[in-house]
Each structure stands twice: as structure tokens, then as C-alpha cells.
Amino acid sequence: MFTVFEKLAKLLNPIRHVFILAAMLSASTMVYLFIFANINTQNRWLVIALLCFIWSMLLQLLPPCFQPLETNNRKGLLASLRQKFVRVFQMLFSIIFIGVSVATLHLSIKLLTL
Secondary structure, eight states, X not given: OHHHHHHHHHHHGGGHHHHHHHHHHHHHHHHHHHHHOOHHHHHHHHHHHHHHHHHHHHHHHHHHHTOOOOOOOOOSHHHHHHHXXXXXXXXXXXXXXXXXXXXXXXXXXXXXXX
């Protein structure tokens, strides 16, 4: 499961700055809408700006979090325990990331179908 995220991270790594720019643009749009827009305009565009912000932050966090880890070929009890420990945390982090992605998808569907 971790290898799938590593491949996706390699694919998204060159465009991670686009996600940062999209997050900043959507955050500034939300601030502008909160301050200057009337309620009808906020109803229409604030949800879109919020979803853009959430998805761009989630996709921006993917490449740095799932970089391939170097493996040591050392033999020994501590080295094998360390590798097992790292694999457990990689699996746990992958499951947490899947949970956050599913929660974001659920939130997106709920907000868009209001």
C-alpha cells in the first residue's frame, strides 16, 4: 500500500508548488469573501474556495510525506527491529492518510450536495 503512495508522490512532486499556490489563492479568496462579499455571493463561492483549499493542502502534503525511505542491508537484531518498526509506521501513516482522504471526499460530497 505504501508503494502506491510513493508512486503517486513521485507523480505529484513536480507540481507541488501549484498546490501551494492554489491553497494560498483559495485562502485569500475566502478571506475576501468573508470581509467584502454579501451573503448570496458567500453562499455560492465560499464552499468552492474551502474545498479547493482542503484538496490542495491534502495533495500538497502527499509528496513530502511519502518519500521512499532508504533501506539498510545491515544484519542484526537492532537493524531488523528498526526496519519492522519503520514498516509498521509506514502502514499506519498510509491508513491515516487514506482515512483523511476519505473524510475529505465525504465532506466534499456533502458540501456540494447541499
